[in-house]
Amino acid sequence: MPWEGCLVMIKEQALLESRTLRENTRGRTEVLDKVKALALLPDGLHMTTEIVAEYFVVHRSTIRTLVARHREELNESGLTVVEGSDLQEFESYMMQLSNESYPQAMRRRLTLYTRRTVLNIAMLLRDSAVAREVRAYLLDAVEGNTAAGAGLEQRVTAMEGVLAGIGPALRDVALVVNRMDDRLRRVETRLADVETRLGNTEHIVAGMSVRLADLAGDPAFSHRLCRRYRHGRP
16 A cells, blocks of 8 residues: 555544544534535534435434444534424424425434534544545645645744844944944034134134224324334334
8 A cells, every 4th residue: 555545544543533633623614515515404504313324325323323422522513402392493493494394203302413513423434435535635624724834834934034134234233323323423522612613713803803993093002003113113
């Protein structure tokens, strides 16, 4: 037997024997319709034992025996039993929903199955070609999700790597910006000092101009200045 076939058998065997695996995958009810159409009661939600047996092409007693062995697990996946007044109310409701006459048998109780329950049975029923095909589709769907999840994880890891490289680069840029900011502050300080000195110089020049103007208007100063230049003294 090819290795791939052995691997499929191992996985299917694990599904048949592990309740945990079945609980983790019984929500994938879409695989039922990939194998064959699943008939439903008029409410569009439930099936009877007869409908489930027809779907898996097995006798009703096979389904009843399996339900008896795994009742707790199947109850968790939606199996219910109605009886008494609840049964009468349910059958009356089915008649209202059905455009055709809904068959009512003289029974004291009725076992109802949901799509999740039927998928759960497909993961337990060994001697049914339909159940095996459902399990094959189910395993393919689960493996497809696993591969997609692995691909997503790889992409996330790659993005994390890129971000890890961006971090140091941003830190280097921040250091450069800080150095440039320090240099600009020093230049601004020097410019402010130059402006202060220029301002002081302007004040001195202005003061000297005022003083010279005052002296020029003083006759005594003009007379002394003329005498100095007349005798050849500066």
